[in-house]
Amino acid sequence: MLQDKDWCLAPHNATGFLKTEKVAEHKVAGNISWTEYLHFRVPKRYGLINITDKVEEVLLRSGVQDGLCYIGAMHITAGIYVNDAEAGLLHDISRWIERLAPFGQNYDHHRTGEDNGDAHLKSYLTNHQIVVPVTRGAFDFGTWQQIFYAEFDGLRDKRVLVKVVGLGNS
Amino acid sequence: MLQDKDWCLAPHNATGFLKTEKVAEHKVAGNISWTEYLHFRVPKRYGLINITDKVEEVLLRSGVQDGLCYIGAMHITAGIYVNDAEAGLLHDISRWIERLAPFGQNYDHHRTGEDNGDAHLKSYLTNHQIVVPVTRGAFDFGTWQQIFYAEFDGLRDKRVLVKVVGLGNS
Amino acid sequence: MLQDKDWCLAPHNATGFLKTEKVAEHKVAGNISWTEYLHFRVPKRYGLINITDKVEEVLLRSGVQDGLCYIGAMHITAGIYVNDAEAGLLHDISRWIERLAPFGQNYDHHRTGEDNGDAHLKSYLTNHQIVVPVTRGAFDFGTWQQIFYAEFDGLRDKRVLVKVVGLGNS
Numbered sequence: 001m002l003q004d005k006d007w008c009l010a011p012h013n014a015t016g017f018l019k020t021e022k023v024a025e026h027k028v029a030g031n032i033s034w035t036e037y038l039h040f041r042v043p044k045r046y047g048l049i050n051i052t053d054k055v056e057e058v059l060l061r062s063g064v065q066d067g068l069c070y071i072g073a074m075h076i077t078a079g080i081y082v083n084d085a086e087a088g089l090l091h092d093i094s095r096w097i098e099r100l101a102p103f104g105q106n107y108d109h110h111r112t113g114e115d116n117g118d119a120h121l122k123s124y125l126t127n128h129q130i131v132v133p134v135t136r137g138a139f140d141f142g143t144w145q146q147i148f149y150a151e152f153d154g155l156r157d158k159r160v161l162v163k164v165v166g167l168g169n170s
Numbered sequence: 171m172l173q174d175k176d177w178c179l180a181p182h183n184a185t186g187f188l189k190t191e192k193v194a195e196h197k198v199a200g201n202i203s204w205t206e207y208l209h210f211r212v213p214k215r216y217g218l219i220n221i222t223d224k225v226e227e228v229l230l231r232s233g234v235q236d237g238l239c240y241i242g243a244m245h246i247t248a249g250i251y252v253n254d255a256e257a258g259l260l261h262d263i264s265r266w267i268e269r270l271a272p273f274g275q276n277y278d279h280h281r282t283g284e285d286n287g288d289a290h291l292k293s294y295l296t297n298h299q300i301v302v303p304v305t306r307g308a309f310d311f312g313t314w315q316q317i318f319y320a321e322f323d324g325l326r327d328k329r330v331l332v333k334v335v336g337l338g339n340s
Numbered sequence: 341m342l343q344d345k346d347w348c349l350a351p352h353n354a355t356g357f358l359k360t361e362k363v364a365e366h367k368v369a370g371n372i373s374w375t376e377y378l379h380f381r382v383p384k385r386y387g388l389i390n391i392t393d394k395v396e397e398v399l400l401r402s403g404v405q406d407g408l409c410y411i412g413a414m415h416i417t418a419g420i421y422v423n424d425a426e427a428g429l430l431h432d433i434s435r436w437i438e439r440l441a442p443f444g445q446n447y448d449h450h451r452t453g454e455d456n457g458d459a460h461l462k463s464y465l466t467n468h469q470i471v472v473p474v475t476r477g478a479f480d481f482g483t484w485q486q487i488f489y490a491e492f493d494g495l496r497d498k499r500v501l502v503k504v505v506g507l508g509n510s
Contacts (some may be wrong), residue, residue, distance in 0.1 A: 023480075024406060024475045024476065028369070028370035029199045029369045030198035030199050031198075031199075031371060033407060033506060033507055035406075035473070065196070066194060066203040066205075068238070068335060068408070070471055070473050072471075072472075073482075074481065074482030075482050075484070076422065076423045076482075076485060081294070081298065082299070083293070084290060086279055087278075088280070089278065089279040089290055091278040092278050092287050093290070093291065096291050101436065107429075107432045108427075108428030108429070108431040108432050109426055109429040112426060117429065120423060120432070120433070121432065121436050124421070124466060124467075125294055127294075127467070128421065128422050128470070129470065129472075130299065131471055132242075132299075135193060135205055135333075136194065140193075140205065140333070141244065142245050142329065144245070144246055145244065145246060163473045163480070166203060167198050167201060199368070200369050200371065201368075201369075201371060235366070236364060236373040237505060238408070238410060238503070238505060251464070251468065252416065252468050252469070253416045253460060253463070253468075254460060256449055257448075258450070258451050259447075259448070259449040261448045262448050262449050262457050262461065263460070266441065266461050297464075297467070297468070301412075301469060302412075303375065303503045305363060305364050306364065310363075310375065310503070311414065312415050312416075314415070315415075336373060337368050337373055
């Protein structure tokens with residue numbers, strides 16, 4: 001059973017964020033498609049990391065005024081979700097995920113030499129990827145909505161893909 | 171443990187729907203991006219509410235013929251999902267959600283004075299947001315697919331964001 | 341309780357795939373919207389089927405270079421998800437889904453004559469639908485990401501909708 005000490009809970013900042021990497025940019029007849037990778041190395045094996053600010057910076061660079069922003073993990077041992085940034089809630093979420101998809105040694109996947117079978121299951125409980133609506137150049141969010149990166153196999157370099165598609169100023 | 175009486179199960183109509191609010195409209199070179207908020211006040215704390223008709227009306231107003239329709243809760247104590255509208259199934263879903271993410275007093279989140287820790291977890295089991303394909307001006311659905319609003323902290327005003335993006339008649 | 345023999349686990353090919361059906365095509369001012377249905381008949385009641393190659397063929401036919409690819413089940417007893425194609429992991433996933441949303445006779449939904457109540461719940465644990473980013477005409481995936489069709493009520497004809505939207509060569 002995981003302990004609280006195994007989790008990096010970062011309700012208000014992008015702990016483990018390394019850099020952003022611009023990948024592609026297309027602009028055709030008022031349409032914009034803009035792609036960046038966010039690079040992370042979370043300092044514990046498990047983490048719930050608020051990345052709202054980092055994704056917002058990508059949105060601003062894209063110039064998209066109205067459209068959709070895709071945010072997805074590029075690994076199958078991680079996830080992306082939208083929830084509240086309250087610190088106690090992050091503890092609740094981490095314990096709940098562990099209860100429903102526990103760390104352990106009894107996974108068939110471990111015959112390959114891996115020990116992260118639980119991480120593959122945990123990723124179903126958050127989301128692997130989300131889409132966030134963009135209106136007037138900003139995330140069209142309610143008061144408490146924040147974007148989180150869920151790391152279930154950390155202490156190594158991982159990437160999150162952000163693609164903003166939609167209409168620019170015209 | 172919740173009882174059936176705590177749930178508003180509405181397999182065939184949008185119980186608690188108050189109004190729709192137009193938020194934004196952009197049309198550029200054949201592209202349309204159209205945004206409305208659906209306002210709800212579900213008459214019980216928990217609810218599974220069929221909102222297919224309400225979202226369909228937004229789609230028709232948008233004029234989008236081919237594209238994607240984003241539907242997402244603007245609160246982190248609610249969700250959106252696609253499933254069958256059969257009444258017995260709604261009971262099954264409500265009990266299943268309660269079993270995996272139970273109401274209770276032992277959540278850290280409650281130290282803030284809230285008592286809705288379960289609602290934040292329940293939202294992972296449905297989806298927080300979905301995307302529905304639009305073809306020839308209609309939802310491109312199989313026979314039994316319906317769009318539901320899942321309320322886990324009702325008796326108050328909540329919003330659902332609908333954004334339709336795609337190509338219009340041209 | 342389901343046994344392993346009830347599951348068709350296909351980590352490397354699209355077992356049960358019948359054909360693809362082109363549904364719609366729109367091209368306006370550099371924008372493309374392209375829709376196909378993939379038809380399946382999975383040879384067991386439950387299945388986890390790698391459909392990456394089949395969806396990739398749709399992407400190539402669409403001509404979209406930069407955008408989003410929606411992939412969704414057209415039934416509410418099936419799902420779509422992204423995960424690793426390792427054979428042991430597929431066993432782990434199948435057992436985990438069964439543990440959290442077990443087959444059984446005690447679902448209210450069965451009063452209609454159906455016996456697939458578990459399938460409706462299982463579909464919440466994978467995803468009903470996903471969106472995959474497309475960059476330079478290919479899925480913008482990490483090393484281990486593969487697209488799977490999750491069948492929870494097989495031995496009958498089912499469909500998966502693939503819609504690719506975005507910018508073409510220009």
